[in-house]
Amino acid sequence: MLTNGLLGDPWKQTGYDGRKSETRQGKLRDLYSKSRQLLQRARRTLPGGVSSPFRARLAEPLYFADGYGARLRDVDGNEYVDYALAWGPLILGHRHPRIVSALSAAAAKPHNYGAQHELEPQVGEAIQQLVPCAEKVALTSSGSEALQLAFRLARAYTGRPLVLKFEGHYHGWLDSALLSYKPSLGQAGSPRSPNVVLGSRGQVANSVENVVVARWNDIGALEALLEEFRQQVAAVVMEPVLCNSGCLMPREGYLEAVRRACDREGALLIFDEVITGFRISPGGAQQAFSVTADIATLGKALGGGATISAVAGRARILDQLPRGEVAFGGTFNGNPLSLAATAECLKMIAENGGRALANANRAGRMLMDGIIRSADRHGVDVVLTGFGAAFAMHFTDDAEIWDYRDTFRDDRTRLERFLRLALDEGLYLLPDGRFYVSAAHTAKDIGESVEAIDRVLGRMAAADTS
Ligand SMILES: Cc1ncc(COP(=O)(O)O)c(C=O)c1O
Known part of the structure; x- marks a missing residue:
């Protein structure tokens, strides 16, 4: 009941x-x-x-x-x-009383230090405990931004230029990501090797050169493209449940097969868990399907309504940030208002099993x-x-x-x-x-x-x- x-x-x-x-x-x-x-x-x-x-x-x-x-x-x-x-x-x-109290308490204190405060490690630890790949966590403010950081980390880590994404998957509205999100059938090209289709007028036209597009839920199609672009694909990125084009589930065994294909090719696997995170299960799709990504992008439910996103992943990948090799910033990153709501939301997600x-x-x-x-x-x-x-x-x-x-x-x-x-x-x-x-x-x-x-x-x- x-x-x-x-x-x-x-x-x-x-x-x-x-x-x-x-x-x-x-x-x-x-x-x-x-x-x-x-x-x-x-x-x-x-x-x-x-x-x-x-x-x-x-x-x-x-x-x-x-x-x-x-x-x-x-x-x-x-x-x-x-x-x-x-x-x-x-x-x-809407306005769960515990989120309201957390926000009220935070509202009575400074709203942004632009510096460190205790809620940052608290939220980092809560994400670490819930999300399988989260050896380290970087806090950002929107899902679109988290994806940019994930792509940059992957390209820097592997030294490779391309991101492989899937048709119909949405990874934010920015130039490097808004590709083949809603192509018409006329634009899309052959199912085995789809065209890379710009999503907007005014978008940097050569962003299509940095991305390869595959048909999702078809392991043969992915393997063929990884073979064609050998040693060039830094990361394979996907919504592990295709929520933005009809809430489609992965076929049995598909995510595991993608994981194996990435490992064989030396490409990182990025799960865009902006929707599935803290929704399909406390540990997101990684927990629900028992497949661990190298990087997971988080947003939406993470803050229970507050403005927040995050990139979680293997320490060796995220540790490129403090060394200054991979640039990253954000005035509002880790602001106390967002983190107060996030800390309370994650507490409620984790508690009572x-x-x-x-x-x-x-x-x-x-x-x-x-x-x-x-x-x-x-x-x-x-x-x-x-x-x-x-x-x-x-x-x-x-x-x-x-x-x-x-x-x-x-x-x-x-x-x-x-x-x-x-x-x-x-x-x-x-x-x-x-x-x-x-x-x-x-x-x-x-x-x-x-x-x-x-x-x-x-x-x-x-x-x-x-
Ligand atoms: C899977 C996925 N990734 C990324 C984004 C971008 O997030 P934001 O709108 O916070 O920039 C969205 C937004 O709907 C999303 O559904």
């Missing part, structure tokens, strides 16, 4: 009433009018009215006023069960079961991929989806229809059909969500037959 969050109801005293909005029930006026007005205003200053263009792809770019646990409330008073979780970080839900993530994953699996039962009942073709705390919904009649190119067979118009109806039902979801589930999602949240999804799928099935 799913318990209510981690500690009974830790949000009970927060004064958030959690009532369903009257506007949604009344349906007499535009549910999102205040959000729409604010978006119009924001467009006069912020390009597109948003702070990250990914957010403009949501069915309605909403403005939020409050949230607690797994619930969010927008400026129009509508309440949602949140399955976006700020695109991943809120593994303990990892119960927080067990709860999150169990809640997610209950939701997945409910969606599949409902889709079957209504005769709607839906495939779910991923694991409890991060999964994705595909409208497809394919039985299996293993790679980015397979996701082109998804019916995206149908997904958009689903997302629109689900939003009106009070489910806040990401625009690609991904669901993030936190330790704060209760049996009530899941039960109400399954009922809402059942109504949505029922309506879609009725529209199909009318």
Whole structure:
């Protein structure tokens, strides 16, 4: 049985009433009018009215006023069960009281020393204890930045120029990483030797020369490219679960085979655990699949909502930093506000035998079961991929989806229809059909969500037959 969050109801005293909005029930006026007005205003200053263009792809770019646990409330008073979780970080839900106290205590002290303080080794040790490859840890501020450091460390360590990445995998928006993230099938080239496709106008054009792209989940394709680029590949980098292109799981034995191929070729293995870290298990994908990388990049859930990322890895690789051979810096690295939240978040992830993530994953699996039962009942073709705390919904009649190119067979118009109806039902979801589930999602949240999804799928099935 799913318990209510981690500690009974830790949000009970927060004064958030959690009532369903009257506007949604009344349906007499535009549910999102205040959000729409604010978006119009924001467009006069912020390009597109948003702070990250990914957010403009949501069915309605909403403005939020409050949230607690797994619930969010927008400026129009509508309440949602949140399955976006700020695109991943809120593994303990919104404003968990222990994170709030840690942040309040840190807020009353200096916010940045630009120098050392005790929370730094404390967080380093907590990461070391949880993450398998973390002999040493470097603290950074965003996932994109952590990947840059990981690539630089790998190139410096091996003396080789190339990074091998996989189609559909996202490693941040910077020039050296935003390659073949969402190429069209026309751009992508042959599956055995895909083109390296720039992700943005204005991107340094020769960044394609420093990267090789492979098809994921196909060990033969990887081995062939490592052979073709012998002695040139510094690192193979991947999302060990392909969360950014449909939450696709690695095939049985694939990660182990990649590990062996890297060892044979003398390339480092980088797991980008910005999503899987502190979500699939306390030790991330490395623990979940029993495969240890040389470097893991961490972010999102690491800080439970605070701004933080990290590069964890073998001491011999990270020890290039203090020797000054590999340059690295950051005004906000290790700032006390972020580290206070991170230290408390990691404490909660580790305690009670990892119960927080067990709860999150169990809640997610209950939701997945409910969606599949409902889709079957209504005769709607839906495939779910991923694991409890991060999964994705595909409208497809394919039985299996293993790679980015397979996701082109998804019916995206149908997904958009689903997302629109689900939003009106009070489910806040990401625009690609991904669901993030936190330790704060209760049996009530899941039960109400399954009922809402059942109504949505029922309506879609009725529209199909009318
Ligand atoms: C797997 C992965 N790596 C890196 C990043 C970049 O992180 P950030 O947005 O913090 O720069 C993301 C962000 O979504 C991600 O999902």
